[in-house]
Amino acid sequence: MSKQIQDAYIVAALRTPVARRNGAFRYVRPDDMLARVLRDIVATVPNLDQNEIGDVIAGCAMPEAEQGMNVARIALLLAGLADGVPGVTVNRFCASGLQAVADAASRIRLGEADVMIAAGTESMSAMPQIMGNKVSINPEIFAHAENIDIAYGMGLTAERVAAQWKVSREDQDAFAAESHRRACAASAAGLFDAEIVPYVVNSHVPGEGGVVRTAERSVAQDEGPRADSSVEKLARLRPVFAARGSVTAGNSSQMSDGAAAVLLMSEVALKRYNLRPIARFVSYAVAGVSPEVMGIGPIEAIPRALKRAGLALQDMGWVELNEAFAAQALAVMRQLEMDPARVNPLGGAIALGHPLGATGAIRTATLMAAMERDPGLRYGMISMCIGTGMGAAGVFERM
Template identity: 45%
Template sequence: MRDVYIVSAVRTPVGRKNGALSGLHPVAVASLPLQEVVRRVDLDPAAVEDVVMGCVTPIGEQGANIGRLAVLNAGWPVSVPSVTLNRMCGSSQQAIHFAAQAIAAGDMDIAVGAGVECMSRVTMGSDYPEQFYAGIPYDLIPQGISAELICDKWNLSREDLDRYSYESHQKAAAATAAGYFKAEIMPVTVAHNGSQVTLDYDEGFRSNVDLAKMGQLRPAFRADGRITAASSSQISDGAAAVLLASAEGLKRHNLTPRARIVARVVVGSDPLIMLDGPIPATRKILARAGLTIEDMDTIEINEAFASVVLAWLKEIQPDPARVNPTGGAIAIGHPLGATGAKLMATMLHRLERTGGRYGLQTMCIGHGMATATIIERV
């Protein structure tokens, strides 16, 4: 199998629900990082042999293979194909995996893994059936209840969850103030509230978050629960894209590699507790790569809920300072189908900024699954 390299990775700012990006059609949002990811390396988009686009709610404005529509809207040649996939919250991380696998297998030399979700316009779960098929031998429960079950299993307190969520906002605010996200974000100019606005930062985080007020919020999913809106990921809008190449593709198009994809895994887990998949996914990918958690210089685990990260921390025992050091989805937002590619862009740029070697990304997924990727800065 051939090595696969990351050449470019870019994302839009993450927009808040009904925020600055909400006036843009999802096809337009998805087009933006596609245009930018090739522009940054001066690559003719005709060289791209496939675009794999993640989208969690591929219906309505996000339906009809939004990946292909985004390619056409971006002004790319009609010769560039695209497919849209849904592995729920892991969709664009899986898109990167599929694009990388095609390159590793020798089917192509240049491909893009991308993702989009405009949750302000296409409601999460709107593609669900009115009732799940009764023959499935498992209870399919809301993710918020699964997040509560994780609290029960790992003995996580309300104070634990609120403290973690508070720190996510603090880290995101500090990273934004330091300009850490500027290299990965492409500014987007939009019409919003009657004027032209250029959004070049994530809208979701709060620099003045109040831990005491967080403690007064009511449980969101269970009357006696511990998960609140503050310890859950935000409803968001956004898109991201990652340009991948083989060694042959790098040479042919005079591209510079920035990281190598070391390993990729996807696992299934208990569909009831649902969100603990990053634990076995992390163990599996470290074993496959022949590395340890101590080898990871930076780690991104998606903050679907604070309990997901806290349970993973208890089981995996990493250096906490290396985990989500610039905040996560609780503070910044979780534009479902875009988040995997967004986190990859963040992780790549952080490795370059800090001089780290290895990065680990892992995400919990609905119905009990998880994805994980290890990259090496080159």
């Protein structure tokens, strides 16, 4: 007998601060970052029976080296969760964290679990290069012209998007400057405080008499936003991917480190623990596009997610559109005629950073915090482009 699809609700969402690559979290392991947010997300429900957790699903775009060995299971054990709690790592590149949320919600909607944790972690400080520790591209990519687009670097795809969608250098720099302005204003106003779990970084420093001592530093804010960013300063940066291009380090997302966790429950579990959810998971969609213009993936994914939700783009009061590059974010916004005021109201990845597989879960925490603050915000969306030519989008409803 088939079961009726049930709703999945988000009860809590927390994240670490996002640090610049080789910044505050330079020597912090990604599994330790993930363990920290897992401990904190479980602690939001003090009487939670951990044996009810159906799975911990963690997104990671480069699940190897320090991020390998099924980082989800390793981290939950490091966090001290019950041995009976399983864990699995998923990889959809930049959308891995959002994919984890969607997969966790699906398990609940199908009646396979009443309590799930979705998460994401990524240390770009630990990964020495974008391809990870060993470059092993399939030789067939270079042997056949029709496959060469798969090997394009992200920056080159952004240059192609800028050219095809006619996004000027001036517009890219203005967009980047605005991302920093919004992020700095939000941070100064404490709008990220509710979603951030301060992380204590331990370091060993020389003391008197040659004795090594341990120094502790609490990191409580994102490192990326720059209060001194301006269009004028950004205009002085040179293109980094094409000699006559327009994509620079200043109008691209920052390489970053961070982690996040999201607690989801069924209505049965909500009643059992007497909880009020923040939001309902409404819909999710992924779509493929040409790898050479991978940044426009949301153009295909967003309409699909909205159709499945029975909603229109105008219904979305808040959109977290990952700013992989200003060029691709502007192309998506213009193609779909998105309201700039509703897109990344607190800034995006250009200012806040983009720890790849963790970003979807991190932006879920930002959207959930916004929904808790604003009773008038009913629907929100998270969307991003994905390497090798994909897009993802998820829709949420405030409860």
